Amino acid sequence: MDNDYIKSIHLKDKLLLHPYENLKDRGTYDRHLMLNADGIYLYDENGKKYIDGPGGMWCNNIGHGNKEIAEAVKKQMEKMDYASPFSESTEPAAELASVIADLTPGDLNTVFFTTDGSTANDSALRFVMLYNNIIGRPNKKHIITRDKAYHGSTYLTGSITGKDREKNFFDFEKNFIHHIGNPDPYRRSSEQSEEEFCKEKVSEFENKIIELGPDNVAAFIAEPIMASGGCIVPPENYLKEFWKICKKYDILFIADEVVTAFGRLGHFFSSEKIFGITPDIITTAKGITSGYMPLGALIISDRLMEQVRKESTLLFHGFTYSGHPACCAAALKNIEIMKRDKILDHVKSISPYFMDKLKNLNDIPIVGDVRGMGLMAGIECVIDKESKDPLTLDKAIGSRIDQESLKLGLIIRPLYHICVLSPALIINKNQIDDLVQKLQLSINKAMNQIKDEGLWVKSNNE
């Protein structure tokens, strides 16, 4: 491709403020410009091929470059580009609502479309407020969420997110939002069994409800597996116990399946199939279109919808692009392909191989934990396997691994000292071998750098 053209794109890109961009360094470097995509791979301006380790942002489920989805979107746009969801309906939105209602557990049959995961979670919280107002419980408004959770980037979802970096630099809502501890079994005390750790978390939740007063607590929101919190897989039965407590105190359980739905864990939705729970509300996005078009959804139980039917109140909530026909057409084709090509069966059969291969990384002295489920994984680096001290920011281990893996043609998504992976669900064994080998080399190189620079003060496991 013409060099001057590429240069001009890099210059224009400096006008673009990217998500999570470092405001200080902004404009001082060129990002990799991705020009093509195919399967699990992305190709940059020099034609260099990269394994897309995080599958975009946990969203590229059926793989890149799918022509059938492109065709479905084109066909819909040519037939009928847009009609207002406030007053009319469209074929793809209605079809998709019905397909989703069939895939969700229990009586979750009412689908509200949003533009992404943040607006799905924001809408869920707004619905919860409306619900309690309509049924005459105006005080039941408090929301319980968890440390390290990520639920989005609107004001409200930024507030229920449990990461200090997302909250501290913005003002956030504190009056009715409460954070409890996250369920990371790797970080439990050495004297505790996983079962005891789970019990502790469950008690913490129940105590928080009692402290706030059950009549004041509206909902608990949780990702079944915390994604950007570092791929945290909770102890067995943790979610079920939380769900039972929600039932006991009449608190709504919102499952944020923005990442864990649409095949990531081998099922269309994981709440019931894997964790044995039927939430009151499920939110989803990302894999619903495999990232080809922006779309989110909120699926509400019949029980709740019946209760709000009692009053003649407008929903007073909606987006111009709720159920955008082209986005819904992409989602319909995406789900059709997943079913036709038995992609969920593939995830079920290949994920043990994926995890087994990744577990080999445990042999590296700075790798403390390798965890995951389905095709999502987290590799946590620590300076000392015993004390589990994370490699701190000043050593920038995540970005060092990132730099090294990019050289080798692998994109990872470093979250400080944790590398997270969620490749396209069509990944095969050879590609897994390649990915793991590249990651192994990158972590070793980064480790040697901090050793050479005298930053690795402890030298255990050597």
Ligand code: PLP
């Ligand atoms: N919920 C979870 C679990 C997520 O991982 C994300 C994004 O990464 C979101 C919500 C927000 O989704 P979006 O970026 O589509 O708004």
